[in-house]
Amino acid sequence: MTERAAPDAVVIGAGPNGLVAANVLADAGWRVLVLEAADHPGGAVRSDRGVHPDYVNDLFSSFYPLAAASPVLRALDLERFGLTWSHAPAVLAHPLPDGRCAVLHRDQDRTAASLDALAPGDGEAYLRLLARWDRLAPDLLGALLTPFPPLRHGVPLLARLRSAGGLRLLRMLTLPARRLGEEEFTGPGGPLLLTGCGLHADLFPETPGSGAFGWLLVMLGQRHGWPVPAGGAGRLTDALVRRLTARGGDVRCGTPVARVVVRHGRAVGVRTADGEPVPARRAVLADVPAPALYGGLVGWQDLPARLRADMRRFEWDYPTFKVDWALSRPIPWTAPAAGTAGTVHLADGVDHLTRHSADLATGTLPARPSAVLGQMTTADPGRSPAGTEAAWVYTHLPRGMADDGLRETMTERLEAVVERFAPGFRDTIVGRRVLAPADLQRLNANLVLGALNGGTAAVHQQLAFRPVPGAARPRTPVAGLYLASASAHPGGGVHGAPGANAARAALRAARLSRTRLSHERRPAWPSAPS
Structure with a gap:
């Protein structure tokens, strides 16, 4: 490829962050080329019919509350490019072994009534938490x-924090x-919703900040739902690709990148695995995990020694073990309300969630795992034939747990968990796909060791510490190279922020460069006549 024909930017990876970054750059008039190693775009936002030809199952992520609320994705107006959101009748359910059930509805009064049924007064407590959210959101x-740091939103947020309770809210x-659940509620419903949502990241019930993460997901579900793309997760990817190509961008799949080419401290392009050089006139954006970029695509000789030392301390989130099903009928829950929810949390109580977390921390394969279950046909009726259900369940495993020998064991344990809350469930299974951590990484190289979030969400690797201390902004030590993946702030979840932040940083650097060149070329101011 000649320098003249080179794109302005090369984006490594066609996951949601890479595609968002490419769209933002294309909107600014840049020529953008996205190079994707896999045969299909989408990263962890993909769907297929691999479990049963009549059923659509999502390979990785499914429900997208952050996408529905994200100003980044909303600004792309993906509905114009074929995206349609679909909602289950209820957002989230947490059944109890005795048949009672806490349910998050998009109607706040119905959510409050569900919690009141478990403990009078908890509905009012929930509405107080919701009112705090509405003031800050x-x-x-x-x-x-x-x-x-969030310069634009930080000052208004501090003002809102003061008016909403100041130090008490902090x-x-x-x-x-x-x-948080103990302080705000008297019954089991509210704590289970908060704690179960906190564990969507690799946060334990006793981890500082896990309450805020749980509150965030519950409140997003209340105000935006946890929607799914009608027709499968891949429809979100399709809309991003369609939008990009309409603006002149290009996506090349089956083209893994082997190296970012660095000259004189600046990224000038990439080299593909088959040796093809692909120059980039202005920037390279990497939608890959930080450990794959630093010391991988960019050699340590082009990076500061301090970064190499910091990356040794980089921590992955916990591996994921997932089972997809094609079911002959809806799951026969003992608690009927659970059948109305797109997402169902499975744990006997908060203590059960803590015991599972302790197993992860001590490297023990959970004997009775807690789990998250998705009812996809309930959320999107087109996913399978009428009267059936496309579904999945996942749990987390200890780090370093080998796949050999655990597939059968963990599949049995997860299906036993569902059977406990829905006797007769096993009789509905007509198709099954097991995705152990190694399978997830094989299908998407970014999901290293089955980690879904690009690194732990614990406080020591968030905000100013993500992916390492002092590297929270998308610029890297190599000029013209930007980290655009979930390893960058603000982390995992399908919201597009790391990609958009990286694209805006590249655009800002290009503007500053043009300004400097303009000043350098400006003729000297004529001297005053003597």
Whole structure:
């Protein structure tokens, strides 16, 4: 490829962050080329009919509350490019072994009534938490999804924090999910919703900040739902690709990148695995995990020694073990309300969630795992024939747990968990696909060791510490190279923020460069006549 024909930017990886970055750059008039190693775009946003030809199952992610709320994705207006959101009748359910059930509805009064049925007064307590969210949400989401520190949204957010309770609210945001549930509720429903949502990341019930993460997901579900793309997760990817190509961008799949080419401290392009050089006139954006970029695509000789030392401390989130099903009929829950929810959390109580977390921390394969279950036909009726259900379940495993020998064991244990809350469930299974951590990484190289979030969500690797201390902004030590993956702030989840932040940083650097060149070329100011 000649320099003249070179794109302005090369984006490594066609996951959601890479495609968002490419769209933002294309909107600014840049010529963009996205290079994807896999045969299909989408990263962890893909669907197929691999379980049963009549059923659509999502390979990785499924429900997208952050996408529905994200100013980044909403600004792309993907509905114009074929994306349609679909909602289950209820957002989230947490059944109890005795048949009672806490349910999050998009109608706040129905959510409150569900919690009141488990403990009178908990509905009012929930509405108080919701009122705090409503006062903070606009600037809180803006601060979370923009580069750290959040200069634009930070000052308004501080003002809102003061008016919403100041130090008391800040204290609430630091609480572990278990403690937040104990302080706000008297019954089991509210704590289970908060704590179960906190564990969607690799946060334990006793982890500081897990309460804030759980509160975030519950409140997003209340105000935006946890929607799914009608027709499968891949329809979100299709819309991003369609939008990009309409603006002149290009996506090349089956083209793994082997190296970022660095000259004189600047990224000038990439070299593919088959040796093809692909120059980039202005920037290279990498939608890959930080450990794959630093010391991988970019050699340590082009990076500061301090970064190499910091990357040794980089921590992955816990591996994921997932089972997809094609079911002959809806799951026969003992708690009928669970059948109305797109997502169902499975654990006997908060103590059960803590015991599972302790197993992860001590390297023990959970004998009775807690789990997250998705009812995809309930959320999107087109996913399978009428009267059936496409579904999945996942849990987390200890780090370093080998796949050999655990597939059969963990599949049996997860299906036993579902059977406990829905006797007769096993009789509905007509198709099954098991995805152990190694399978997830084989299908998507970014899901290293089955980690879904590009690194732990614990506080020591968030905000100014993500992916390493002092590297929260998308710029890297190599000029013209930007980290655009979930390893960058604000982390995992399908919201597009790392990609958009990286693209905006590249655009800003290009503007500054043009300004400097303009000043350098400006003729000297004529001297005053003598």
